[in-house]
Amino acid sequence: xxxxxxxxxxxxxxxxxxxxxxxxxxxxxxxxxxxxxxxxxxxxxxxxxxxxxxxxxxxxxxxxxxxxxxxxxxxxxxxxxxxxxxxxxxxxxxxxxxxxxxxxxxxxxxxxxxxxxxxxxxxxxxxxxxxxxxxxxxxxxxxxxxxxxxxxxxxxxxxxxxxxxxxxxxxxxxxxxxxxxxxxxxxxxxxxxxxxxxxxxxxxxxxxxxxxxxxxxxxxxxxxxxxxxxxxxxxxxxxxxxxxxxxx
Amino acid sequence: xxxxxxxxxxxxxxxxxxxxxxxxxxxxxxxxxxxxxxxxxxxxxxxxxxxxxxxxxxxxxxxxxxxxxxxxxxxxxxxxxxxxxxxxxxxxxxxxxxxxxxxxxxxxxxxxxxxxxxxxxxxxxxxxxxxxxxxxxxxxxxxxxxxxxxxxxxxxxxxxxxxxxxxxxxxxxxxxxxxxxxxxxxxxxxxxxxxxxxxxxxxxxxxxxxxxxxxxxxxxxxxxxxxxxxxxxxxxxxxxxxxxxxxxxxxxxxxxxxxxxxxxxxxxxxxx
Numbered sequence: 301x302x303x304x305x306x307x308x309x310x311x312x313x314x315x316x317x318x319x320x321x322x323x324x325x326x327x328x329x330x331x332x333x334x335x336x337x338x339x340x341x342x343x344x345x346x347x348x349x350x351x352x353x354x355x356x357x358x359x360x361x362x363x364x365x366x367x368x369x370x371x372x373x374x375x376x377x378x379x380x381x382x383x384x385x386x387x388x389x390x391x392x393x394x395x396x397x398x399x400x401x402x403x404x405x406x407x408x409x410x411x412x413x414x415x416x417x418x419x420x421x422x423x424x425x426x427x428x429x430x431x432x433x434x435x436x437x438x439x440x441x442x443x444x445x446x447x448x449x450x451x452x453x454x455x456x457x458x459x460x461x462x463x464x465x466x467x468x469x470x471x472x473x474x475x476x477x478x479x480x481x482x483x484x485x486x487x488x489x490x491x492x493x494x495x496x497x498x499x500x501x502x503x504x505x506x507x508x509x510x511x512x513x514x515x516x517x518x519x520x521x522x523x524x525x526x527x528x529x530x531x532x533x534x535x536x537x538x539x540x541x542x543x544x545x546x547x548x
Numbered sequence: 549x550x551x552x553x554x555x556x557x558x559x560x561x562x563x564x565x566x567x568x569x570x571x572x573x574x575x576x577x578x579x580x581x582x583x584x585x586x587x588x589x590x591x592x593x594x595x596x597x598x599x600x601x602x603x604x605x606x607x608x609x610x611x612x613x614x615x616x617x618x619x620x621x622x623x624x625x626x627x628x629x630x631x632x633x634x635x636x637x638x639x640x641x642x643x644x645x646x647x648x649x650x651x652x653x654x655x656x657x658x659x660x661x662x663x664x665x666x667x668x669x670x671x672x673x674x675x676x677x678x679x680x681x682x683x684x685x686x687x688x689x690x691x692x693x694x695x696x697x698x699x700x701x702x703x704x705x706x707x708x709x710x711x712x713x714x715x716x717x718x719x720x721x722x723x724x725x726x727x728x729x730x731x732x733x734x735x736x737x738x739x740x741x742x743x744x745x746x747x748x749x750x751x752x753x754x755x756x757x758x759x760x761x762x763x764x765x766x767x768x769x770x771x772x773x774x775x776x777x778x779x780x781x782x783x784x785x786x787x788x789x790x791x792x793x794x795x796x797x798x799x800x801x802x803x804x805x806x807x808x809x810x811x812x813x814x815x816x817x818x819x820x
Contacts, residue, residue: 503631
């Protein structure tokens with residue numbers, strides 16, 4: 301591995317391409333720490349936003365007027381405001397209203413740290429879109445199929461779990477993939493509340509090392525790869541779930 | 549996949565190649581355009597800040613205005629922050645950078661920092677009194693708030709083991725410090741001195757450590773023009789300020805506690 305690091309040091313000396321993230325221990329540690337935070341943040345938010353989407357779409361079909369209104373209100377709030385504003389709202393606004401906890405350095409810190417707030421905020425943001433995406437998928441399920449299930453004595457929850465949701469998932473998969481890609485890219489906004497993800501650490505590195513063009517390119521390539529892996533996985537999954545005769 | 553790779557490589561070489569920008573004489577283009585565009589801070593009272601009407605005012609703005617008056621051109625101010633100010637100058641978005649920037653050897657390789665320097669500050673922290681800090685070493689393992697792009701974030705992290713939590717702007721840092729998200733705020737001591745005069749807001753805070761890494765501040769022109777007529781001109785203006793004591797006057801006008809460094813410079817240049 302050292303040979304690889306040394307090659308990048310040589311690249312700097314010979315051509316002035318300054319990729320300190322490979323040969324400077326401190327920069328390498330914080331860059332890969334940043335990569336890890338981006339992957340973790342994206343992964344957790346994807347799972348949580350899917351859960352929010354599934355539950356939200358189920359509640360949207362509720363017989364209770366207020367439940368439907370609440371879900372609708374949530375969707376409108378989170379879909380119609382910029383995600384950066386939401387992050388600031390949670391991190392600086394809501395956080396101030398919550399109780400504080402004793403820190404190990406003897407201060408009083410807010411209950412949730414910046415990473416946790418980013419998880420909450422971005423999950424709700426992507427979740428709002430997921431509810432609508434699942435709803436679109438559910439509406440594509442033929443009415444006759446649902447009626448057939450009802451005739452067999454299925455309850456509403458059973459129909460949702462065993463009939464509507466599995467079919468809806470297959471209908472809405474392409475839209476879902478787009479939203480997940482969007483979510484992964486939106487995690488960069490967390491840099492604004494000091495979550496040490498890729499953009500944040502890259503910003504630190506180029507401020508210290510003055511290698512802005514190099515780090516911009518690194519960022520571009522890394523996100524291209526991350527999104528590439530995500531899209532590849534979603535396509536694999538889509539193919540694995542394919543039911544002949546349904547969808548495309 | 550292969551095509552994407554080729555595209556990425558093409559983009560890479562394109563943007564790296566874009567580093568070598570065309571040279572021109574900024575002094576001529578300023579006179580031609582009839583205005584000088586200066587990058588200043590708006591979040592660093594009283595050097596650069598907004599007044600109640602939203603106008604940018606401050607000690608550095610007065611300095612910029614003086615330069616514009618001497619050139620007989622109009623002054624246009626562009627707000628910059630620490631993490632983007634040098635790029636603004638490199639890309640020609642501004643003609644002059646006058647934004648509380650410390651003069652470091654690394655920065656001298658990127659922008660043309662003109663001599664002499666016009667101010668100097670060291671670094672310190674602003675911390676809650678109840679924490680009772682007294683040594684830099686005590687920051688080890690503690691979250692320390694800071695501004696993105698400050699040169700000393702990495703230094704303090706490596707030397708004293710502090711964990712930097714950095715934000716883009718000063719208001720975010722203040723909010724985070726007040727909320728207890730960090731044990732201290734790492735910044736220029738000059739910025740804290742004026743803050744601590746505001747007893748209402750900062751009465752529970754102190755500047756407990758010994759100021760370290762004293763560094764002079766510099767005005768910057770595009771790198772290629774440091775030795776050219778433009779850099780020379782700015783250099784003469786700063787020398788003139790030191791000679792006439794303009795900076796000492798501005799310092800007291802804006803209520804900044806007098807610094808020995810500036811008085812010494814005034815003395816030195818006046819004697820010449």
